[in-house]
Amino acid sequence: MRSISIYALTRNQNTDSLSKLERQLSGREYFLKIREWELQSMKALVRQLESHMTKVCSLRFFYSYQIPKLGKEFDLLQIKDDQIINIELKSGAVSEEAIRKQLMQNRYYLSVLGRSIQSYTYISSQNRLVRLTNHDHIAEADWTELCGSLQKESSDYQGNIDDLFQAELYLISPITEPARFLKKEYFLTSQQRDIQRQILKKLRISRFEYFCFTGLPGTGKTLLLYDIAMKLSRRQQICMIHCGNAGKEWKILHKRLQRIAFLSDNQLTENTELKHYSAILVDEAHLLSSEKLQILLTQSEGEFPVIFSSDSEDAICPEELGVNTLKLIENLPEIQMFHLTNRIRTNAELSSFIQNMIHLTDRKTSKPYPHVSVVYANNEEETAALLEDYIHQGYEYEITAVRDIKRLVIILDERYYYDQNRYLRSKHFKEGRSDVRNLFHQLNQAKEELSIIVRENTYVYETLLTLLQPDTVR
Structure with a gap:
């Protein structure tokens, strides 16, 4: 323009x-x-x-x-x-x-x-x-x-x-950029403001409600959740439950936000007392187990509102989702659901590739993926050599916390395959959680460049190579 x-x-x-x-x-x-x-x-x-x-x-x-x-x-x-x-x-x-x-x-x-x-x-x-x-x-x-x-x-x-x-410059993360959040160096998008207004308006009328907003990574769900938390905590004590391993990255927020109590989902047990809080907010709710969800719902019924924030997992095969916590949340009585659609921080190129990689579709694209690379390793020795080279180039591997990563490298081994519906699948679950779900959320942390080392899996390798070719080349 x-x-x-x-x-x-x-x-x-x-x-x-x-x-x-x-x-x-x-x-x-x-x-x-x-x-x-x-x-x-x-x-x-x-x-x-x-x-x-x-x-x-x-x-x-x-x-x-x-x-x-x-x-x-x-x-x-x-x-x-x-x-x-x-x-x-x-x-x-x-x-x-x-x-x-x-x-x-x-x-x-x-x-x-x-x-x-x-x-x-x-x-x-x-x-x-x-x-x-x-x-x-x-x-x-x-x-x-x-x-x-x-x-x-x-x-x-x-x-x-x-x-x-660059729209992504305006979307901060309270967890990874707590200083900017605490100084209020941000504004919500029009879509975020609309969801915030609807939730706060409903809470002024009714004290007990369920709310949930979903969206792909980079749509500003955590920022919206924290902004709502700040407004609700002006008068009463509330509780923020984090799912996953953000760990040390919460410390600054813990010290400064006195009216907000922080719990990890691992701390949520039948003996955890929540009824003295005026509201419970759950970040990364897709990582919440059904058992932890039930503990939360048992205590909240008729007592306080619960607001969930969750990644959308529509691209993942339903069988890989197992007991889908988000589906359980969506079926709660009179819950209000919202969906954030504006991917702000997410790299559109990487996001497109990840969605298509997890579920191959017939959609054709003439656009290449210049910031995605796929290489092949015939054994563990070759895998180690390739991984070492990527790390030397500044790529990160084995991510333990939910955060943005400029350059990410991952390994796909022989456990992965595509089923008859063209979903990426895994031959086994890991610690009760689908490998594909773990992979999907890890991939979405890549901000600028993504590299995949495929080890001893020629079918997946050739499939991804084909995906990387624009339609004019295939």
């Missing part, structure tokens, strides 16, 4: 022509539905700019831009080499606190570009221009000062604005 002249966009013309013009100028992939009030506000803005400067027609803005995956939208952005000017349009009166919150949030999202940021809001019905100060206050703005900044002799950004924003 390119920047456009808002002068050209605000010339009188019919609505159909206006949408076509906007698409032609911006290179947007779809026709933008321009709201009448926003168009009138933009026309009023242009008239004000014309009364304070010449050559308004030369100004270029990115209009109605939305950061991919986040749902965060900006009305007008002028992006130069060394500065960004953000102008939000309002037709009617808006509280200063609402304006302040919006501009502060905008500044947070724009800060990743490393340029000075000036933030304005124009209320057309009042012909009022305000700005966000460096001390996060709203102040009356000077038109001459704004026009001077807009005309600053610096090159406008000429490229596709999507190339400037």
Whole structure:
């Protein structure tokens, strides 16, 4: 998407022509539905700019831009080499606190570009221009000062604005980035905010409820769960149950969040007293055993709400799931289910490969997987040599905690195979848990590059090699 002249966009013309013009100028992939009030506000803005400067027609803005995956939208952005000017349009009166919150949030999202940021809001019905100060206050703005900044002799950004924003930079993990979480250096996506609002609204009405939100890794489930935990713990003590091995990575949160008690699922027994908590939140609930789930449900019934966060495991063969805890949770009486769909932190290329690897489908792809490699080892000696080489290159192996890993290497041995429905299967379970489930969740920790060493398993090796070839090559 390119920047456009808002002068050209605000010339009188019919609505159909206006949408076509906007698409032609911006290179947007779809026709933008321009709201009448926003168009009138933009026309009023242009008239004000014309009364304070010449050559308004030369100004270029990115209009109605939305950061991919986040749902965060900006009305007008002028992006130069060394500065960004953000102008939000309002037709009617808006509280200063609402304006302040919006501009502060905008500044947070724009800060990743490393340029000075000036933030304005124009209320057309009042012909009022305000700005966000460096001390996060709203102040009356000077038109001459704004026009001077807009005309600053610096090159406008000429490229596709999507190339400037990496959505994964905005999704933090409370477990691996506790300092940023505690400083509240994050904002929820529109989808996360909607789920949060629905849950908190329901809890204000009823004290005993079940909630569960699911999604692929990288959709922000843990951040959403912790954000809800922070809000619920303002008045009462709550309990966060972690499933899996996050271990030492919780320590900073344990020390700082006094109203949140932390338990691992291993600490959950029939003697664990939970009834004095006002709410229980369960992270990585797909790792919770059915026995632990039953202990939790027995204590919670009629006493306190339970909120589950779980990875979606739709790609895994049902037989490999065994006793599927998520299915048990989904069948709880009157439970409210939510599904996060925006994969923010997840590498789309790796995610696509992992989904297709776990369950081969007939979907064709013309896109290669340049950050995935598969090699073959005929025995343990060759496996060790290849593994040593990958580790030397900076890959990690034998991951014990749930966290993001830039470069991951794994080994697939002879136990793995594909069944008649093209699901990846394993010949045995390990400690009561499916190898395929373990593999799926381990694979999804890879953030940038993934390498697979296949040992003494030619069928799986050849299948993965074929998967790695784009459709034009097969």
